[in-house]
Amino acid sequence: MNSPVSARAKIYRLVLDALMIAVYVVLGTYLSIKIPGVIQISLASLPVLLCAFLFRPSDAIAVAVIGNFLEQVLDPSPYGFATLLIWLIPGALQALVASLGARTERQADSKRKATALILVTIVCAELTLTLITTGAIYLDGYLLHYPVKALHIIMPSRLLNCLVRTIIMCILLPLIIPPLRRVLARWQPLNRSFKA
Numbered sequence: 001m002n003s004p005v006s007a008r009a010k011i012y013r014l015v016l017d018a019l020m021i022a023v024y025v026v027l028g029t030y031l032s033i034k035i036p037g038v039i040q041i042s043l044a045s046l047p048v049l050l051c052a053f054l055f056r057p058s059d060a061i062a063v064a065v066i067g068n069f070l071e072q073v074l075d076p077s078p079y080g081f082a083t084l085l086i087w088l089i090p091g092a093l094q095a096l097v098a099s100l101g102a103r104t105e106r107q108a109d110s111k112r113k114a115t116a117l118i119l120v121t122i123v124c125a126e127l128t129l130t131l132i133t134t135g136a137i138y139l140d141g142y143l144l145h146y147p148v149k150a151l152h153i154i155m156p157s158r159l160l161n162c163l164v165r166t167i168i169m170c171i172l173l174p175l176i177i178p179p180l181r182r183v184l185a186r187w188q189p190l191n192r193s194f195k196a
Contacts, residue, residue: 017059020047024067029074041161044071045129048095049122049169053177054184057099064091083140090132098125115174122169130162 024047032042044067051060068091072084101121108114134155141147 013055013059016055017051017062020051020059020063021067021070023047024063025070025074028067028071034075041164043165043168045091045094045126045165046169046172048091049098049125049173050176050180052095052098052121052125053102053105053118053173054180057096057103060095060099061092064088064095067091083143086136086139086143090129090136093132094125094129097121097128101125118174118177119170122173123166126162126166126169130158134158 024044027046028040028042028044032040032044034040034042047067048060048064051063065088068088069084072087098121101117101124105114105117105121108117
């Protein structure tokens with residue numbers, strides 16, 4: 001039988017995951033600039049990265065997959081939902097990479113080393129998202145028979161988009177993560193259940 005603390009911890013975690021999913025949807029759907037099929041300038045990866053650093057890998061992956069699914073439903077592709085599953089993979093892989101880096105960062109023995117690991121993790125996670133999303137565009141185009149031959153022309157702008165997102169995340173996350181960890185530590189019995 002579940003103890004009251006573990007039941008409360010599960011509810012608390014679900015509420016925080018739902019909040020992060022809502023932030024993802026708002027950032028990805030309503031506060032982003034989209035050039036259909038090519039580039040999306042968005043900070044939707046912020047809640048995914050936060051979940052990776054604050055909670056379990058399963059939380060970060062759930063936020064990425066459910067958030068991306070809801071974003072696709074709210075703002076569907078002109079080609080419909082035929083390849084929806086392909087578009088859930090990049091966010092899930094970004095969350096996985098970020099979670100692995102976050103696990104290493106938690107074991108750092110100094111604040112400077114922890115900050116450096118946060119920055120390296122962000123760079124790896126954002127680069128993973130950009131590269132896997134580019135692969136998804138190719139696969140989507142192949143399956144739905146639309147032209148993707150010109151993708152190499154826009155690749156520099158996709159990499160520039162990745163660079164800008166990475167810089168913004170590298171500025172924001174080291175500032176946000178420590179205070180959020182302190183707030184979460186106030187609920188120590190709940191917080192123990194979050195760490196992988």
